[in-house]
Amino acid sequence: MRTPAGSVILWVTPAGTTLPRSMREVSQSFWSRMQVELLDRKKWNTRLELANAIFEYLEIWHNRKRRHSQLGWLTLIQFERNRIITVA
DSSP states (O other), X not given: OBOTTOOBOOOOOOTTOOOOHHHHHHHHHHHHHHHHHTGGGOOOSSXXXXXXXXXXXXXXXXXXXXXXXXXXXXXXXXXXXXXXXXXX
């Protein structure tokens, strides 16, 4: 969905659903980061092109390459591997 200013609105919840404030803040932070790092950088010609770009952003960049300050500057994949080794 696009606002009159052209920004993509991605925060959608089912009617009557409430989320704790911390979860809302994390989600809003994630979507705003994706807006800056991906969506604002290019005009997408088709929905398929946009869907592929979002998939690539999530699976390649966000999960495998982007380092997260809250995870000790590890990628999500590195963090999960460390957690599995620690728990096992």
